[in-house]
Amino acid sequence: MSAVAANYQKLQDLGVEVISVSVDSHFVHKIWNDEELSKMVEGGVPFHMVADQAGNVGRAYGCWDESQGVELRGRFIIDPDGVIQAMEVMTPPVGRKLAETIRQIQAFQHVRATGGKEACPAGWEPGKPTLTPGPDLVGNVWKVWNPSME
Amino acid sequence: MSEEEAVSCARVSSSVAGDPSSETAAPAESSGKQEVTVMSVRVGQKAPDFTAPAYRKGGFTSLKLSDFSGKWVMLCFYPGDFTFV
Structure with a gap:
């Protein structure tokens, strides 16, 4: 969670509120x-x-x-309408990569900003080309996107 | 958004909207049949609302997820405080 705390400003700049959840009491959270x-x-x-x-x-x-009485490493991106746009759940021994979460948030924010008209292809990052789904794009994705652009 | 909570020794527990098993102190039915509410989350669907005690920047509050409506939220679960990863 310290990695998230260290990058909190980045998340705030994207207008993202962070909520962490564990089985510890709020008193223990304070001491941690x-x-x-x-x-x-x-x-x-x-x-x-x-x-x-x-x-x-x-x-x-x-x-x-249930068997351990702890939370698994779950991460949910919730949009302003309260809808879950992305989720990832991992077993405890491996930590997460915040940069990937930030990338996903940026992509979902981009899609939302275009009213769903644009879609973000694999590996999309801000500044990279998006796709505009429609009759003209069917069978023609290869003309505008290929895996080397990921 | 979230109000400062009075600190007491009573154990405050989290509750999930629409999940009766998480509401406080509902007396168990004597029928011996236990109702198990299975809730599931899915992308594209509403995030289950919940209310729970929280700590933030020196203060204790009661946090309600739906109070964050209109904002992007990153909700992160982790096994426990003082763990290593």
């Missing part, structure tokens, strides 16, 4: 922030740290590991 995370990230954790001690939230999102 004060004793450890604030030593990794200047100013400590800037976002909301939710306490889900009973696992109710994790269960609702399919991120609850």
Whole structure:
């Protein structure tokens, strides 16, 4: 979570609010922030740290590991309408790559800004060409996009 | 958005909108039959709303996901505080 905290400004610039969830109480979140995370990230954790001690939230999102009594590493991108646009759930021993989440957020924001008229091909990043789905594009994607552009 | 909460020793738990099993202290039915609410999430569908205690920048609050309506949200679950990855 410290990686997210360190890049919080980047997320704020994109208008993204961050909410983290674990089974620890809000009291434990405070001590983790004060004793450890604030030593990794200047100013400590800037976002909301939710306490889900009973696992109710994790269960609702399919991120609850019943046998261990912990949350799995779940990450959800929720749009301004409250709709889940992307999700990823990993088992605990491997950490995430925030840059990929940011890329996905930028792509979903781009699609939304065009009212869904444009689509972002594989590996899209801001500044790269998008696709405009329609009758003319059918069978002609090869003319405007190929895997080397990823 | 989220209000400052009074700190007490009572264990405040999280609850999910529309999930009766997560609502507080509902007496168990004596029928012996347990209702299990299976909820699932899917992309393209509404994110389940929830209310839960939270910590942010020195204060304790009650956070409701739907209060963030109109904003992009990155919701991240992780196994626990003081873990290594």
